[in-house]
Amino acid sequence: xxxxxxxxxxxxxxxxxxxxAFAQDDVPFVPGNADAAALRGGKLLxxxxxxxxxxxxxxxxxxxATIGGLEMxxxxxxxxxxxxxxxxxxGFQSHGVxxxxxxxxxxxxxxxxxxxxDVGTALGLGKEFTFNQDIFGAKLRLFxxxxxxxxxxxxxxxxxxxxxxxxxxxxxxxxxxxxxxxDIFISASKLFLSPSMLASATVRRTKxxxxxxxxxxxxxxxxxxxxxxxxLAYQLSRRAxxxxxxxxxxxxxxxxxxxxxxVFAAYAVSDHVTITAAYADLGxxxxxxxxxxxxxxxxxxx
Numbered sequence: 001x002x003x004x005x006x007x008x009x010x011x012x013x014x015x016x017x018x019x020x021a022f023a024q025d026d027v028p029f030v031p032g033n034a035d036a037a038a039l040r041g042g043k044l045l046x047x048x049x050x051x052x053x054x055x056x057x058x059x060x061x062x063x064x065a066t067i068g069g070l071e072m073x074x075x076x077x078x079x080x081x082x083x084x085x086x087x088x089x090x091g092f093q094s095h096g097v098x099x100x101x102x103x104x105x106x107x108x109x110x111x112x113x114x115x116x117x118d119v120g121t122a123l124g125l126g127k128e129f130t131f132n133q134d135i136f137g138a139k140l141r142l143f144x145x146x147x148x149x150x151x152x153x154x155x156x157x158x159x160x161x162x163x164x165x166x167x168x169x170x171x172x173x174x175x176x177x178x179x180x181x182x183d184i185f186i187s188a189s190k191l192f193l194s195p196s197m198l199a200s201a202t203v204r205r206t207k208x209x210x211x212x213x214x215x216x217x218x219x220x221x222x223x224x225x226x227x228x229x230x231x232l233a234y235q236l237s238r239r240a241x242x243x244x245x246x247x248x249x250x251x252x253x254x255x256x257x258x259x260x261x262x263v264f265a266a267y268a269v270s271d272h273v274t275i276t277a278a279y280a281d282l283g284x285x286x287x288x289x290x291x292x293x294x295x296x297x298x299x300x301x302x
Contacts, residue, residue, distance in 0.1 A: 165212070196236075207223060
């Protein structure tokens, strides 16, 4: 398989100080569906995660400790993604890119667009008013490996996501205290090879309303609160996986903002293209109940 492009010599030397050596020939035999034929540039298929709605690697709505891209230590990798969510009263679209460095650092950028459709008229914003948000992310793998090493030691990463609304005046008008916010999170993820199960848990400090699309903070709080994200997935084959996710949310507007959850399936169409489909339940959004619908995401990884 082709590897991701090599870093310039100076950057590679610098990263080698913080990254343990990993040679392709040193890849251990993995039982079951995780055999050597499943390797993409040193990573097993799907173990770089898919792209979340916020651009970093993980599931669809939950962040994982994984680093995006197909790179291994000493390499760089990239991902590009597009996500669509069709709800009864709203539409969501995001697109972004992420850079993986030496399977240690992830840098990402995502633009989110949230279409209020007819609800925009009822809210006084105008029909099909669209909230827009930019998200700049960074993630650092602290220790552990998703697949290799101690079978009980997870991969653990920390990260930040700085979010900026592009509709500052409207966000303040609907009750958002701030138009910018920074989430901080720590994630632990592990693929248990014998049962072919992946488990991931993330604790996030955030004050984002609907992930930041409706601003940050409000009448019920101006400071960040700890929230939980969890994922559990089963690998059907080296190319297919299905599972479920849960993500808790703050309720800064006192409007009953619900937690998010989904049931998803991801399939690696090729070594570089992954498609994810899900049934997503986003609960109440801007007092409009029962926002459940289809989630579809496409990712290209190098």
